Amino acid sequence: xxxxxxxxxxxVFPLGWFIFGAFDRWLxxxxxxDALDLIKTYTAQGKEPPPELMRRVHEDAADPIPPGVDARxxxxxxxxxxxxxxxxxPYGAMRSAIFTGAVAAAFWFSxxxxxxxxxxxxxxxxxxxxxxxxxxxxxxxxxxxxFRRPDVD
Numbered sequence: 488x489x490x491x492x493x494x495x496x497x498x499v500f501p502l503g504w505f506i507f508g509a510f511d512r513w514l515x516x517x518x519x520x521d522a523l524d525l526i527k528t529y530t531a532q533g534k535e536p537p538p539e540l541m542r543r544v545h546e547d548a549a550d551p552i553p554p555g556v557d558a559r560x561x562x563x564x565x566x567x568x569x570x571x572x573x574x575x576x577p578y579g580a581m582r583s584a585i586f587t588g589a590v591a592a593a594f595w596f597s598x599x600x601x602x603x604x605x606x607x608x609x610x611x612x613x614x615x616x617x618x619x620x621x622x623x624x625x626x627x628x629x630x631x632x633x634f635r636r637p638d639v640d
Contacts, residue, residue: 587620595614598614
């Protein structure tokens with residue numbers, strides 16, 4: 488049993504994230520259920536529920552946009568899409584090309600300098616694969632800068 492623990496100790500982190508994520512979802516469910524019960528109580532009494540309670544139930548309700556904030560990026564889903572477009576746009580591809588190129592150069596250098604005996608072939612193989620990934624990311628970055636979408640700043 489001790490051998491299994493020392494071999495798979497890293498599984499504690501994904502399992503912990505899973506447990507805390509499930510607990511967060513359960514708390515969110517409890518919060519929304521309590522809000523719906525409160526709305527049922529208001530309607531049973533014939534009263535109008537407060538607008539704050541209704542907004543809490545409808546998380547995606549349209550809030551007034553504060554002055555000085557661009558309306559395109561105020562909504563949560565639009566902000567997420569904008570970040571995703573930036574992350575996977577030409578600048579993200581250029582960052583990936585630089586990073587994978589540096590790692591490929593490190594593997595190639597360590598294969599040439601024989602730092603790890605007997606690992607020259609595998610290190611060269613990894614360096615070639617990472618070099619191909621670098622070339623692909625660089626091509627995506629250049630094409631992304633050349634053919635930019637007009638709606639992405």
